[in-house]
Amino acid sequence: xxxxxxxxxxxxxxxxxxxxxxxxxxxxxxxxxxxxxxxxxxxxxxxxxxxxxxxxxxxxxxxxxxxxxxxxxxxxxxxxxxxxxxxxxxxxxxxxxxxxxxxxxxxxxxxxxxxxxxxxxxxxxxxxxxxxxxxxxxxxxxxxxxxxxxxxxxxxxxxxxxxxxxxxxxxxxxxxxx
Numbered sequence: 654x655x656x657x658x659x660x661x662x663x664x665x666x667x668x669x670x671x672x673x674x675x676x677x678x679x680x681x682x683x684x685x686x687x688x689x690x691x692x693x694x695x696x697x698x699x700x701x702x703x704x705x706x707x708x709x710x711x712x713x714x715x716x717x718x719x720x721x722x723x724x725x726x727x728x729x730x731x732x733x734x735x736x737x738x739x740x741x742x743x744x745x746x747x748x749x750x751x752x753x754x755x756x757x758x759x760x761x762x763x764x765x766x767x768x769x770x771x772x773x774x775x776x777x778x779x780x781x782x783x784x785x786x787x788x789x790x791x792x793x794x795x796x797x798x799x800x801x802x803x804x805x806x807x808x809x810x811x812x813x814x815x816x817x818x819x820x821x822x823x824x825x826x827x828x829x830x831x
Contacts, residue, residue: 657702661687665706678707681717685724690794693733694725722776723791729772730765732792732814738775742785750786751775753804758811770818771811 658665668683681703688699700714707714718724722735736751751762755773758766765772781787784800788807799810 655702655705657684657688657699658706669706678709678713681707681709681714682721685714685718689724693729693731694727697726722774723796730770730792731818732771732790734771734773734788734790735776735779736762736773736788737777737779737781737785739777739782741782742787745782745785747786750802750804750807754788754807757804757808768815768818770814 664687665684668680668687669677672680684703684706685695685700688695688703695718697711697715700718701711704711704714715726718726725733734754736747736754738747738751751773755761758771758773760766760771760773762773762775776789779787779789779798781798781800786802787798787800788802790797790799799807
């Protein structure tokens with residue numbers, strides 16, 4: 654039984670209606686997004702279910718999930734911080750910023766903070782070269798760009814997020830996953 658199709662039947666049908674029958678495979682990215690929304694990552698079983706829905710192989714689905722920095726195949730922090738370190742951004746201090754940010758959070762790129770709130774990753778090209786250092790944040794069902802960053806502006810944002818998470822915890826809610 655395809656659990657993804659069972660759980661999100663109406664939403665998946667609305668997505669598939671947008672594509673001609675011979676181009677259903679083009680719906681792979683919206684279906685990956687639906688699958689990832691609840692846990693913050695896509696399991697291998699969900700990739701197989703997406704392949705079944707679209708009539709493509711699990712390998713085809715996994716190759717797309719692996720190519721795009723918006724999809725994850727394993728758990729990560731509630732907020733996924735992706736720092737662009739491509740050459741133009743590196744020339745504007747992105748690599749140094751990434752090092753400072755990781756030192757502040759006590760992690761290395763690819764790791765998650767002890768509180769489970771943040772995972773930091775170096776990525777290539779987020780299309781904001783002229784506003785580097787910058788990072789993209791995925792969390793709570795949305796994506797934000799944080800441009801023209803310094804360690805101080807990033808620390809202030811991190812503090813705000815931690816305070817909000819503490820208030821949610823006290824109120825009994827855990828907030829959403831990325």
